[in-house]
Amino acid sequence: MDAISETHAISPQIGKAIPMKFVGLAVLLAALILAPRLVTDRSMMDWFILILMAAQVGVAWNIIGGYAGQVSLGHVVPYGIGAYSSTLLFLHLNLNPWLGAIIGGVIATLVAMPIGWSCFRLKGHYFAMATIAVAEVVQVIFTNWEFAGAAVGLSMPPKDHDWWMMNFSSKEPYYYIALGLLVFSLLVNLLIEKSFVGYYLRSIKDEPDAARSLGVNLACYKQVALMISSFLAALGGTLFAQYHLVIEPDSVLVIRISIDMALVAILGGVGTLWGPVLGAVVLISIREYTRIKFGGTGQGIDQIIYGLLILGIAVFYPTGIVGFFRSFCTARKVRKEANGGKA
Amino acid sequence: MSFESFLEALPQLLISGVLIGLVYALIAVGLTIIFGVMDIVNFAHGEFLMFGSYSAVLLFTGWAIDPLYSMPLTMAGLFVVGVLTYKIVISRIIDAPMLSQIFATFGLMILFRAIAQYLWSPTFRSAENTLSSGSVAMAGVQFGKPSAIAGIGAVLVTAAVYFFLNKTKTGIALEATAADKEAARLMGIDSEKMFALAWGIGAACSGVAGALLATSYSVFPNFGETFILIAFVIVNLGGFGSVAGAFLAGLIVGLIEMISGFFFPQFKLAIVLLLFLAVLMFRPQGLMGKSVS
Numbered sequence: 001m002d003a004i005s006e007t008h009a010i011s012p013q014i015g016k017a018i019p020m021k022f023v024g025l026a027v028l029l030a031a032l033i034l035a036p037r038l039v040t041d042r043s044m045m046d047w048f049i050l051i052l053m054a055a056q057v058g059v060a061w062n063i064i065g066g067y068a069g070q071v072s073l074g075h076v077v078p079y080g081i082g083a084y085s086s087t088l089l090f091l092h093l094n095l096n097p098w099l100g101a102i103i104g105g106v107i108a109t110l111v112a113m114p115i116g117w118s119c120f121r122l123k124g125h126y127f128a129m130a131t132i133a134v135a136e137v138v139q140v141i142f143t144n145w146e147f148a149g150a151a152v153g154l155s156m157p158p159k160d161h162d163w164w165m166m167n168f169s170s171k172e173p174y175y176y177i178a179l180g181l182l183v184f185s186l187l188v189n190l191l192i193e194k195s196f197v198g199y200y201l202r203s204i205k206d207e208p209d210a211a212r213s214l215g216v217n218l219a220c221y222k223q224v225a226l227m228i229s230s231f232l233a234a235l236g237g238t239l240f241a242q243y244h245l246v247i248e249p250d251s252v253l254v255i256r257i258s259i260d261m262a263l264v265a266i267l268g269g270v271g272t273l274w275g276p277v278l279g280a281v282v283l284i285s286i287r288e289y290t291r292i293k294f295g296g297t298g299q300g301i302d303q304i305i306y307g308l309l310i311l312g313i314a315v316f317y318p319t320g321i322v323g324f325f326r327s328f329c330t331a332r333k334v335r336k337e338a339n340g341g342k343a
Numbered sequence: 344m345s346f347e348s349f350l351e352a353l354p355q356l357l358i359s360g361v362l363i364g365l366v367y368a369l370i371a372v373g374l375t376i377i378f379g380v381m382d383i384v385n386f387a388h389g390e391f392l393m394f395g396s397y398s399a400v401l402l403f404t405g406w407a408i409d410p411l412y413s414m415p416l417t418m419a420g421l422f423v424v425g426v427l428t429y430k431i432v433i434s435r436i437i438d439a440p441m442l443s444q445i446f447a448t449f450g451l452m453i454l455f456r457a458i459a460q461y462l463w464s465p466t467f468r469s470a471e472n473t474l475s476s477g478s479v480a481m482a483g484v485q486f487g488k489p490s491a492i493a494g495i496g497a498v499l500v501t502a503a504v505y506f507f508l509n510k511t512k513t514g515i516a517l518e519a520t521a522a523d524k525e526a527a528r529l530m531g532i533d534s535e536k537m538f539a540l541a542w543g544i545g546a547a548c549s550g551v552a553g554a555l556l557a558t559s560y561s562v563f564p565n566f567g568e569t570f571i572l573i574a575f576v577i578v579n580l581g582g583f584g585s586v587a588g589a590f591l592a593g594l595i596v597g598l599i600e601m602i603s604g605f606f607f608p609q610f611k612l613a614i615v616l617l618l619f620l621a622v623l624m625f626r627p628q629g630l631m632g633k634s635v636s
Contacts, residue, residue, distance in 0.1 A: 307454030
């Protein structure tokens with residue numbers, strides 16, 4: 001919702017817009033922090049948490065897939081590595097998941113490096129296909145890896161309220177952790193967007209040859225984007241593991257997770273800061289609603305709606321919600337100026 | 344697993360590998376035609392296969408039409424589905440960014456699976472006691488008649504498509520559109536028609552492959568999932584857009600899958616994919632693809 005006020009605010013005068021933007025953000029953040037106090041319904045909380053988690057991994061994907069334009073469909077790999085690392089470290093060394101998350105993030109980043117190094121030479125479809133292949137190979141490895149619980153996966157003992165072990169019986173703490181992680185990811189994204197790295201990434205996406213001729217080291221910046229993106233996705237993986245306390249190859253290493261990460265970003269607007277957040281709000285809400293309304297019948301009606309939704313977005317709104325509002329605002333501005341010119 | 348037992352099983356593995364490879368090739372040929380003509384990767388391709396299998400199984404269980412006889416019907420039906428898919432969805436995203444194209448066909452995939460689940464429920468269905476049931480022996484090797492017929496049928500259809508593309512006027516026009524859309528348009532080729540044709544043929548190939556597989560596999564809404572990844576690998580390996588490449592790559596993948604499956608059954612897909620990645624690293628354009636600058 002915030003991006004609407006943001007885009008509205010930008011259009012008239014930049015000088016006035018900045019404070020308004022901050023006020024809007026502060027109000028939104030306050031509302032989000034207070035939300036669990038007002039909402040006590042568990043399924044409602046679950047829905048909020050799902051949105052926050054989907055938004056966070058969407059933001060992570062957006063750094064490499066949106067800003068740098070490298071359509072990775074293998075982002076489930078760092079996600080899964082994050083989930084498995086923290087869980088295995090907890091089960092074998094009783095390490096607390098906060099530390100586990102960071103170690104998982106580092107491992108995921110290290111794994112992403114050689115994958116990126118070899119796949120970035122491929123372009124377009126070849127790159128997307130190669131990342132799918134990598135993800136499938138990783139899934140097969142984990143499905144057959146006894147230490148990682150093979151096909152059955154791993155489960156952690158349930159505990160009540162333990163911040164140190166990131167393990168809670170109530171939903172509220174998870175909500176705050178997910179919110180914190182999302183804010184952190186957005187800040188990282190903002191930092192990239194505002195720094196020279198962001199400009200380089202966009203130049204890689206839009207004019208790779210021109211960027212190269214101006215001396216931008218394409219491979220280096222793609223690699224940096226991939227590493228940051230993988231680290232954030234791995235943190236999301238750990239949160240998923242802690243939230244569900246059970247992980248298996250079918251839940252944290254399936255291609256569908258990669259697709260969902262990309263989907264929220266596309267729905268909201270690829271390569272924009274708020275795109276994945278807006279996309280997650282809309283996509284998860286519709287999906288959860290249809291799942292609850294029609295999912296129980298087993299007739300696949302929820303899936304029909306979900307499929308039509310994806311199709312509709314891809315065909316009619318390729319620039320996503322943010323792009324839709326931007327063109328809407330531009331049109332309004334143009335109309336205003338035209339009217340002003342007449343008067 | 345001793346080497347002797349491997350040698351003993353080798354003829355069996357080679358024959359099964361070639362037979363399944365031929366069916367893989369047919370699936371990949373459909374995919375590669377669509378890609379070659381319009382640079383779109385069709386994620387819903389496995390669903391055309393699934394529809395083909397359902398068509399064969401339902402016509403058999405409902406009206407007792409043998410899958411072999413219903414094949415022309417399946418082919419025609421899927422051709423129509425392919426053309427409609429192009430007309431309704433794909434024609435709108437031809438000039439869209441790659442990301443939208445990927446997600447449009449991905450949305451189609453989910454939609455098709457959901458439609459199948461809605462119409463035919465998630466239960467597994469199979470065609471038993473068809474004309475192609477039983478087994479045959481060749482060179483002292485016993486193997487299932489369904490897989491033999493599937494392999495032979497796949498070769499015939501692939502050959503027909505190859506002949507169509509290289510010897511008929513329409514086929515050459517299609518190839519010309521694939522090679523250079525603008526030049527073809529200047530020569531008076533209606534590219535819109537060619538795109539629709541490519542989707543029709545692509546879906547029909549996949550549908551026939553599905554019908555051929557229906558006698559040895561059970562069908563369910565996510566049936567296409569099993570084959571789509573392999574088809575992608577084959578298309579990549581053979582070079583996007585190359586029918587001959589897809590045929591060759593199909594055989595290679597079928598053989599590798601069977602032989603690696605003998606030693607490490609649970610890793611056969613991973614081995615195929617690793618091989619694919621290795622080829623991609625050294626020949627990004629695939630075995631027989633045009634090199635990209």
